[in-house]
Amino acid sequence: MPGYADPGFDTLALHAGAAPDPSTGARAVPLHLSTSFVFQNSEHAASLFNLERSGHVYSRISNPTNAVLEERIAALDGGVGAIATASGQAALHLAITTLAGAGSHIVASSALYGGSHNLLHYTLARFGISTTFVKPADIDGWRAAIRPETKLLFGETLGNPGLDVLDIPTVAAIAHEAGVPLLVDSTFTTPWLMQPFAHGADLVFHSATKFLCGHGTVVGGLLVDGGRFPWHAAERFPELNQPYAGFHGMVFSEESTDGAFLLRARREGLRDFGACMSPHTAWLILQGIETLPLRMARHVENTRKVVAFLDAHPLVAKVGYPELEGHPSRELAKKLLPRGCGAVFSFDLKGSRAQGRAFIEALKIFSHLANVGDCRSLVIHPASTTHFRMDDAALQAAGITAGTIRLSIGLEDADDLIDDLKRAFKVAEKVSA
Amino acid sequence: MKLNVDGPNGAVSAYAYTGGKPFDPTLPCVVFVHGALNDHSVFTLLARWFAHHGHSVLAVDLPGHMRSAGPALASVEDMATWLLALMSAADVQQAALAGHSMGSLVALEAAARAPERATRLVMLGSCVPMPVPQVLLDLSLTNSAAAIDRVTSYSISTLASKPGYPGPGMWLHGSSRALMHQVLAAQGDARLFHTDFSACNNYTAGLDAAGRVRCPAAMVLGQADQMTQPRGAKEVAQRLNAKVHTLTAGHALMAEAPDAVLAVVRSALA
Numbered sequence: 170m171p172g173y174a175d176p177g178f179d180t181l182a183l184h185a186g187a188a189p190d191p192s193t194g195a196r197a198v199p200l201h202l203s204t205s206f207v208f209q210n211s212e213h214a215a216s217l218f219n220l221e222r223s224g225h226v227y228s229r230i231s232n233p234t235n236a237v238l239e240e241r242i243a244a245l246d247g248g249v250g251a252i253a254t255a256s257g258q259a260a261l262h263l264a265i266t267t268l269a270g271a272g273s274h275i276v277a278s279s280a281l282y283g284g285s286h287n288l289l290h291y292t293l294a295r296f297g298i299s300t301t302f303v304k305p306a307d308i309d310g311w312r313a314a315i316r317p318e319t320k321l322l323f324g325e326t327l328g329n330p331g332l333d334v335l336d337i338p339t340v341a342a343i344a345h346e347a348g349v350p351l352l353v354d355s356t357f358t359t360p361w362l363m364q365p366f367a368h369g370a371d372l373v374f375h376s377a378t379k380f381l382c383g384h385g386t387v388v389g390g391l392l393v394d395g396g397r398f399p400w401h402a403a404e405r406f407p408e409l410n411q412p413y414a415g416f417h418g419m420v421f422s423e424e425s426t427d428g429a430f431l432l433r434a435r436r437e438g439l440r441d442f443g444a445c446m447s448p449h450t451a452w453l454i455l456q457g458i459e460t461l462p463l464r465m466a467r468h469v470e471n472t473r474k475v476v477a478f479l480d481a482h483p484l485v486a487k488v489g490y491p492e493l494e495g496h497p498s499r500e501l502a503k504k505l506l507p508r509g510c511g512a513v514f515s516f517d518l519k520g521s522r523a524q525g526r527a528f529i530e531a532l533k534i535f536s537h538l539a540n541v542g543d544c545r546s547l548v549i550h551p552a553s554t555t556h557f558r559m560d561d562a563a564l565q566a567a568g569i570t571a572g573t574i575r576l577s578i579g580l581e582d583a584d585d586l587i588d589d590l591k592r593a594f595k596v597a598e599k600v601s602a
Numbered sequence: 603m604k605l606n607v608d609g610p611n612g613a614v615s616a617y618a619y620t621g622g623k624p625f626d627p628t629l630p631c632v633v634f635v636h637g638a639l640n641d642h643s644v645f646t647l648l649a650r651w652f653a654h655h656g657h658s659v660l661a662v663d664l665p666g667h668m669r670s671a672g673p674a675l676a677s678v679e680d681m682a683t684w685l686l687a688l689m690s691a692a693d694v695q696q697a698a699l700a701g702h703s704m705g706s707l708v709a710l711e712a713a714a715r716a717p718e719r720a721t722r723l724v725m726l727g728s729c730v731p732m733p734v735p736q737v738l739l740d741l742s743l744t745n746s747a748a749a750i751d752r753v754t755s756y757s758i759s760t761l762a763s764k765p766g767y768p769g770p771g772m773w774l775h776g777s778s779r780a781l782m783h784q785v786l787a788a789q790g791d792a793r794l795f796h797t798d799f800s801a802c803n804n805y806t807a808g809l810d811a812a813g814r815v816r817c818p819a820a821m822v823l824g825q826a827d828q829m830t831q832p833r834g835a836k837e838v839a840q841r842l843n844a845k846v847h848t849l850t851a852g853h854a855l856m857a858e859a860p861d862a863v864l865a866v867v868r869s870a871l872a
Binding site for chain 1: 619622641642643646647650651654668669751754755760761762764765766767768769770771772773775776777779780781783784785787788860861864
């Protein structure tokens with residue numbers, strides 16, 4: 170959280186990490202499209218490589234434009250620093266592989282984005298990292314799943330697809346009792362709606378592709394460290410408090426008490442896996458973040474209007490938005506998400522897959538595609554796209570019905586969005602079930 | 603490196619970062635002393651540089667701070683005594699003493715108590731005396747989190763410190779807060795911030811101590827320092843006959859201006 174006399178959120182969104190360029194006077198953040206940076210002399214080069222000095226060497230490891238973005242998201246999230254990555258998935262991978270290796274174990278929410286579930290359930294298992302999935306509201310389940318080899322607890326601020334609100338204070342306390350950090354995917358909420366570190370999370374990542382960029386133009390990720398986890402004393406993490414042969418025996422927790430995790434993630438994970446962000450992408454995401462407070466307020470305002478419309482519509486069986494009465498996370502949302510529960514949610518159309526398809530095809534303003542968090546409104550019908558191989562029983566197990574439709578509400582006039590939905594309902598109604 | 607440091611109640615475990623190299627007491631030694639509610643990590647870039655350029659380095663955690671056993675010492679004088687004992691434990695007879703903020707007072711007092719053991723004195727982000735406003739003294743006792751927020755805001759002069767400490771991509775305001783919270787939590791001493799601030803506030807012998815220092819001295823000040831304002835360093839600089847370097851930075855000099863600090867400390871120790 171911004172501290173005493175620190176600038177407020179809106180000011181940090183524009184200024185954190187950036188100042189007029191000293192060499193040119195440029196006011197906007199310059200785009201440094203340079204792979205490498207010239208050394209002053211051989212001694213300077215050696216001292217940069219040996220972490221005796223701070224500075225940029227090669228853009229896979231760090232870049233001046235990326236650094237502004239990293240500082241900015243850290244400022245907004247209330248963290249100590251960040252690493253910009255090629256995608257949100259790369260940020261998740263970097264977080265996990267900095268802490269875990271073959272034989273390690275993760276406890277994760279079962280209500281995850283499908284890509285995260287794939288990584289944990291299928292891909293990392295192939296590399297010897299296993300995961301136990303627990304329902305996010307099953308507090309005893311989180312505690313019971315922790316093993317001696319557990320390296321991480323992981324959940325989403327708003328789970329997929331039902332927008333289960335993760336009880337971060339409680340899950341963080343369980344993690345800390347066991348000496349394990351809590352990692353949170355904050356993509357749907359952004360720091361404008363929630364700052365997970367203030368509630369006890371230790372690490373946060375974002376798919377910056379979504380609301381942070383906000384314009385549907387680039388793919389990127391951000392991994393942020395809250396800096397409060399006591400790595401120096403954590404028996405489970407020799408990766409951070411014992412000598413690392415891959416960097417001259419460096420003990421990261423001795424080099425930086427609050428930045429040990431980021432040091433290793435950058436000096437090992439970014440160096441060796443190489444999933445860095447392009448400076449051009451960083452620059453575009455910075456343009457997005459500058460207006461994040463304005464956009465998120467409008468996203469939420471529009472979403473509330475659309476949710477109210479859908480909740481009252483006779484062809485809608487259910488709207489899954491935590492601010493609505495009857496949503497299982499309603500009370501938690503009031504506590505953790507007072508500014509709103511984001512702009513991505515699902516509703517169930519009373520009807521068949523065919524009617525769901527017809528509904529979506531009749532929409533003119535909503536764009537039918539596989540993304541969320543754009544300034545434009547988006548829609549997808551999981552039963553005919555992302556989950557089309559599943560029969561109705563399998564869909565039900567995943568919390569999806571044949572009529573489930575996911576919306577990502579954009580910044581258009583809310584009345585136009587509602588008119589678009591009205592038109593599509595009429596078309597769907599005419600299709601035989 | 604862990605050391606057992608002799609004190610009035612027997613030997614107590616202490617930690618000193620040695621710059622990423624094994625400690626070699628035969629090399630010219632530089633001792634770095636951190637400020638209130640900080641630890642050695644505010645000096646890691648400087649310590650690594652000197653450790654890899656012909657020096658041995660001891661960047662200490664003061665007693666009761668992070669890795670050095672407590673209790674925390676209540677006065678600058680006691681910390682100076684401890685620092686000299688730590689040097690002895692490391693088999694170091696002489697060293698350059700460099701300190702930041704409260705640590706600068708410890709370095710000054712140690713150089714005055716044992717002038718034959720101090721080859722250089724470097725005081726960073728310092729003024730003498732170093733009074734702490736009553737509101738901060740009170741807040742450090744009653745609401746450490748609020749005190750940490752306030753000190754962070756006073757200590758960092760910009761929203762865009764480059765190139766970042768200890769590397770790019772670090773947000774210094776968040777880093778400063780997190781470090782202090784970690785130091786506060788490490789040994790469960792809720793009064794630690796107040797103890798440190800009280801030690802600064804109560805140290806009234808600094809100007810007299812400056813008159814007893816015999817080694818060359820330098821002061822490295824932040825032009826925008828709101829914690830230890832440069833004008834408060836004028837008299838002690840005169841008594842030390844110190845070379846004064848004023849940098850474009852706030853109180854958190856090593857983090858805000860790491861290259862400039864390295865340059866002036868190199869010149870001071872040359």
